[in-house]
Amino acid sequence: QVQLVQSGGGLLQAGGSLRLSCAASGRSLSSAAMAWFRQAPGNEREFVAGIGWMGHSTYYADSVKGRFTISRDNAKMTVALQMNSLKPEDTAVYYCAAKTKATSWTDRQGYDYWGQGTQVTVSS
Numbered sequence: 071q072v073q074l075v076q077s078g079g080g081l082l083q084a085g086g087s088l089r090l091s092c093a094a095s096g097r098s099l100s101s102a103a104m105a106w107f108r109q110a111p112g113n114e115r116e117f118v119a120g121i122g123w124m125g126h127s128t129y130y131a132d133s134v135k136g137r138f139t140i141s142r143d144n145a146k147m148t149v150a151l152q153m154n155s156l157k158p159e160d161t162a163v164y165y166c167a168a169k170t171k172a173t174s175w176t177d178r179q180g181y182d183y184w185g186q187g188t189q190v191t192v193s194s
Contacts, residue, residue: 072096072183074166079188084158086192090151092166092185099183100144102170106151107178108162108190115165117176119151129175134160156192163187 078090090106105120119140120129128140137156142149149166166185173180 072099072168074168074183074185076164076166076185076188079164079190081191081193082156084156084192084194086156087152087154088156088190089153090164090166090188090190092149094147094149094168094183098144099147099168102168102182103175104140104142104149105167105169105175105181106140106149107165107167108160109165109187110159110162113162115178117178118164120175121149153190156190158192158194161190161192163189 073095074092076092082088101123103122106118107115108118109115118131118134119138121140121142125142137154139152165187167181168183169181171180
């Protein structure tokens, strides 16, 4: 059984930076693509960023491009999301996810494992 355990998150002012981490346990996910999603109150869970299993390919939602950076360390089985220049509209619960199938990055149904979620709140 795979577990994704998230850390990071919190409350900060607009313009600040925050780093989220996600650690996998149970079995190696070095061949899985990893991603971050987020869900704001009243909204559907949306794709934020994704990274291929080798770490060479990254993908971002237009809303975070240039501000967020996703990275992974397969040796440590971790994936991180560095968030800079945060805005109030980035406020949401953030989830890491892993998928082994070649599905669309934005398709939530394509992901096999999910983290527990962590709250990020950005005040204006």
